[in-house]
Amino acid sequence: MRRRLSAARRDPLSGLWTRAAFERRAARALVRGPHAVVVMDLDGFKQLNDTFGHAAGDEAIRAIAACLTTALAELDGSVAARLGGDEFAAVVPAPDPVALPWLLRTLHDAVCTPFSYRGQTLTVGASIGACLTAELPAVSLSLALRRADEAMYTVKRSGGGWRLADGPTLTHTTTLGRRTGRQGTTGREAAA
Incomplete structure (x- = not known):
């Protein structure tokens, strides 16, 4: 019964947790x-x-899920999910926030690694946003997801990469129902 319940809480394509189980x-x-x-x-x-x-x-979804699982495997207490479509989320212990840019860069590189499909080598890119809960006024998954979402959409508009949200303030504006981003560190800026 436990195995069936666990299987029901996992996305059948990626094997990652579904949104409700992740939350x-x-x-x-x-x-x-x-x-x-x-x-x-x-x-x-x-x-x-x-x-x-x-x-x-x-096949891309399966490959990305495998990359995400591998990248987070050594980080005890991590939780990863496929939220739907081509959107993923994770919660990762961050006792040392200085290591987070390294993790985001590593995750981005892993996800953008080519994968094989019917004898062809294919790739997808990724836009990744992250929020440190220690910078929030209160521990709130929904607030942290919102901040990470804002950071992700900002980096997506600039062509992909990764971005760490810069502080607890929300922009409170939306673009086509999605939150707009703010200034902060992107993977492209960090490399410059």
Whole structure:
């Protein structure tokens, strides 16, 4: 029965937790100390589906999930999920915030690694946003997801990469129903 319940709480394509299961586990994790909340959206996913078909898109989702699982495997207490479509999220213990840019860069590089599909080498890009819960006025998964989402959409508009939200303030504005971003550190800026 436990195996069936666990399987029902996992996304059948990626093997990652579903949104509801992720939210429960992530909320429990956040009360145990400082964490980074990470939101990731794939870049070029629609084009990949349109060019190579949905089976190639499914293979990309499986490959990304495997990269995410591998990247977070050694970080005890991490929780990762496929939120839907080509959107993923994770909650990662962050006792040392100085290490977070390294983790985001590593995660971005891993996700953007080419994968094989029917003898072809394919790639997708990624836009990743993260928020440190220690910088928030209160421990709140929804607030942390919002801040990470803002950071992710800012880096997405600049062509992909990663970005760490810079502080607790929200922009409170939206673009097409999505939050707009703010100034902060992006992977492209960090490399410059």
